[in-house]
Amino acid sequence: MSLERYRKQMLFAPIGTAGQTAIRGTRVLLVGCGALGSVIADSLVRAGIGALRIVDRDFVDLTNLQRQVLYDEQDVQQHLPKAVAAVARLRRINSEVTLEARVTDVTPQNMLELLHDCDLILDGTDNFETRFLINDASLETGIPWVSGGVLGCSGQVFLVVPGATACLRCLLPEEPPQTETCDTAGVLGPAVNIIASLQVLRALQWICRGDAEPNRFLTVVDAWSGQWQQIDLAPLRSAAVCPACQGGERAWLRGARGSRSVVLCGRNAVQIAPSGEKIIDLASLELQWARLGKCTRNPFLLWFQPREFPDLELHLFADGRLIVKGTEDLARARTLYSRYLGG
Template sequence: MDDRYSRQILFRPIGEAGQRKIQQKHVLILGSGALGTASAEALVRAGIGKLTIIDRDYVESSNLQRQQLFSEKDAIDQMPKVIAAKNRLCQINSNVEIDVHIMDATGNTLTPLLNDVDLAIDATDNFDIRFIMNDLFQKHHIPWIYGSCVGSTGMSYTILPDQTPCLQCLLNAMPVSGATCDSVGIISPAVQMVVAHQTTEAFKLLVEDYDALRSRLVTFDLWNNHYQTINVERAKKEHCPTCGVDPSFSYLDYETQTKSEVLCGRDTVQIRAGRDFNLEDLAARLTKVGEIKTNPFLLSLEYQTYRFVIFRDGRTLIHGTDSIDKAKRMYYQLIG
């Protein structure tokens, strides 16, 4: 066994047998922000066999305070987060297979990527995608680990299909705050605490030490010195539309998926076109509209007081407004 993992192997619950299992497993991470980058680094350093990372966004300077795989150059170049993350992760451990996707996560886009996934980790920032994940992973019997943080607070819970309450059960029993990082801020220790809980649970699942799994929801507030674990077994509902006796998986229906959405607390609207863009043609067409910056993955356009960021996969982020109507109007004026 490679000496680089010797200290991990010395930890008896993992050992050589557990290390071999880790190196044979495939983990999917949804999101490449604060939680996603820290979880990805922990798994890559631990020798995970394959890691798939999905994110729709690019690196900005405000990310650098807590999103640990990114550099100032990544922000200047507006590098897609998954590309910047992969570049750094490959430098950390070249033996790990790392697959990345610059895309919006939906039921349709995620399904082809699930064939050999052993575990998924939630590193998203909104409940639209979490409910899709909840339905999708329940349907495909993939365990996943929920995590969220804002301010100095955070929470985590391990969801096992057919065994534990699902996310919809939990949120029906315990509504969560609508606060976001952009409205109340965040400190990096809160991120690391959530990641510590998520990745520890991940290691337990990867080495198949199921008896050691934490069955409770954990919540904390580091600044105010609060830490709590909550027994949520009674939250499981017999007729839950996701994990009940007759599931409908309603969040996987096309009609329930957002086509235009205001991104979490960011004064930004995303519009999905349903087609790929030829960025070279767009750049030629928009060059007289405003200042343009491009890289192999996206086009950025400064227009009046707004910034358009256009991805090849048909998505456009319109920064500077939280009005979907206004964003659509400018989108159709400039892009068509």
């Protein structure tokens, strides 16, 4: 494959031919393809990344289109999973990149399998629980990851290189108490683009430099005011006794921490996931549910609006996960799961 399409990028001296070759030889795991993840995926594919595995548990919703740049109204109408819609779009951008869509939740049971042949992890998630799981997996395998997060007009980015930089638990030994969320503070589209672009920049720097100069700074951005902060995390790593990168604790990867039933930020929706493996026959279930309300199916999920609960929409995936849209009440969502799926 020719590198000609990347000529302008290769003219930038820190990348050059050697860097572009390294980019093409890199396999990335992207966890989450919402606001951050869609910008990250688009940028990596245009930059010529070798392979990109996109893992996302959600489907495209109309409210996503304000800030999630890979999706359009047709994806919403077809109830497409984000990973599937993203890969279809990205293939039209760069057919030379090896792309894989995984429509699943990231869990302690599948994290290492999803990661097994990758060189780098990019964080496109919207919750700390998954970030702590990624951090554990990174430390366990030695595979670096780039963390990013946005709320309102502010966000932060940092690179974790196991054994060389601070990790997430050096910075946050425990999950922080939730204060504001995207439901209360909102999300500014340009702030998403800034943070995601910085994540891709950290990724390209690491790919082109190797382990020689890992970036040790936490970058904090307030997009609305234009203020930027660079916080050196090296003293934090040397001064603290981190339970994860120094103590070897892997609580999230072992499954000792975390929950599989979660409220989806900014969606007025809840995800309920089965405790074990569960394969659903969507076609058979469609026949049953069609008698109880509106029901449509695509190869990836079954959409159902019960006549009894017209304010709710149920999205059932083939792996047994159910997203209930129209409520943030976990108990109510679990009741619906039992009612329509029998446990």
